[in-house]
Amino acid sequence: MTDTVQYTSKVIPLLQNNIDTDQIIPARFLKATGKDNMADGLFFDWRYLSDDQPNPNFVLNQAQHKDSKILLAGDNFGCGSSREHAPWALVGWGIRVVISTSFADIFCNNALKNGLIPIVVEPDMHQKIVEMIEEVPDGELHVDLDTQRVFLPDGSFFEFPIDPFAKTCLINGVDQMGYIQSFEDKISAFETQRGITIIN
């Protein structure tokens, strides 16, 4: 695991509000029992036309974004289903950062467990990034998780909030299962005190 998390990339604008997880990966791709190839289903119904040919108008299909890592989305990104397949598909495609004015709770939890950084920005900063992309489509953002800063091409930067625990996990590679297991004594004591059994 790395001890620093930084990304420099062009920004893919997907500026609709309320992009739900059914759009990020339609349910028919959820029959897989592994995590591989999840990116094949990413935004499938937007990425492909009805004859399964790539939709040339969809931003992810544009050549300049082949290697882009940062997605700029509208408000309430990732609403709907709890499917962790959504961050698996995004990360599988190469997205490492999603910037929005807000994220749905479950999506945010799932993203952070898969090395996908959800960055919440104020509406005016969101607008500033939109304008930057319009003026300089090839302009790159630099995201530094350690300092919680995003640098714009003009050298200015803004700071973003992130759950400190998730940040530590991402930077230091803390295993969350292991972390919970470190409370084994307390978990056992809790169980003894409650003594609950439901399904025999």
Added chain:
Amino acid sequence: MTTQQTLFDKIWNSHVVAAEPDAPAVLYIDLHLVHEVTSPQAFAGLRERGLLVRRPDLSLATMDHSTPTVYQSDLSVFDPQAYAQLKQLADNCQEYGIRLYELGSERNGIVHVIAPELGAVQPGMTVVCGDSHTSTHGAFGALAFGIGTSEVEHVLGTQCLLQYKPKTYEVRIEGLLPVGVTAKDIILALLTKIGIGGGTGHVFEYTGSTIRGLSMEERMTICNMSIEAGARAGMIAPDATTLEYLEGREFSPKGEAWEAAVENWKALHSDPDAEYDSSVTLDVGELEPMVTYGTNPGMGMKISGRVPDPDQISNIDQRQAAAKALTYMGLKPGASLLEQHVDVVFIGSCTNGRISDLRKAASVLDGRKVAEGVRMLVVPGSQQIKRQAEAEGLDAKFKAAGAEWREPGCSMCIAMNGDQLEPGQCAVSTSNRNFEGRQGKGGRTFLASPLTAAASAVKGKITDVRTLI
């Protein structure tokens, strides 16, 4: 001085195993519900770590999402991918000792339907499942929420989750429901009012006289769609209605244990002066049947209303969203939905696939026919419900009207199993999501109550059920 606590606070506080500074709480989970779609990768992770399932006795599994709703003698031929996924769940449950209600078994059904009907969900519990509609179980005064697959793995391995404490939000529902207006219409009206991000970061507690008057099945319909407002969970304090529902069910406590449980559950209500972080009140006295016109559950309207005209919306984001939704749905700005033609009607799902929902739909269809050219699917939420409906003769009414009477499952709510819309088809659906392509690529979903759905099936167009009562 006593601290005034909300129902949520009480359940949260009693389940915190550990709370370190700058870290989420370690929260104990009383009931873990498992299904085939969001669990295989979690079991694989568990196996890689060499861990066992810590508490199989607090876990319960079913097959529902990718299961066919027409009997298949050989699923491995009908749908090899679904077959593989179901087989993996069966193997995992056998290996780790988790009780599983397999496809076709007499307790099988949609996870959020069977757990309550078996009495596995009880007041005061923490309940999770790798499924966003886990919010359903809050109807019992439980803290119930959906989780991702990594978290499913955490619960399997430790029976705990890492969680930050959400905020609280009182949703007060007052007023006497008019005839033909149901719990589904209440929740659609709430979503229309506060929007699909309106509850993000919060746990709803539904209060008020209207909620007190609802049955458990109606309460489940409301809590089920809390997630459609982005809420982490939705809950309702237990009362006599809750106890009456639970008493005698398979996993409900019995005898002295029942008496003790009832005594404990008496404390499960918000204290009189408890404060919520947010609140909203909805008066349902003048409510009409609701129907959605757009591509998220917050895009709803009274059935007598008009589709919004994007040009009249001042907020640019909302204007663009409305215009895009109307284009997808094939609707004209300002149109009434009452003449909107319907190709498919779907009755079912964890929102509206329970016996009272089927009774309501059957009451509208009784002695009537599904309109020519309309396909109507009725999918009971569980095998128990299917048997109950058949004992009451509801299946005969559906079949006589020309509807398809199916096997239980999620079916056309999520369209993973072959039950789906064709591109451009319009469906009135009792399910919970009208997102683009949710019921099949290019399909157009109008969310409504079972009464409205059945009335629309009869007329072949979106119909105000009150004209048929």
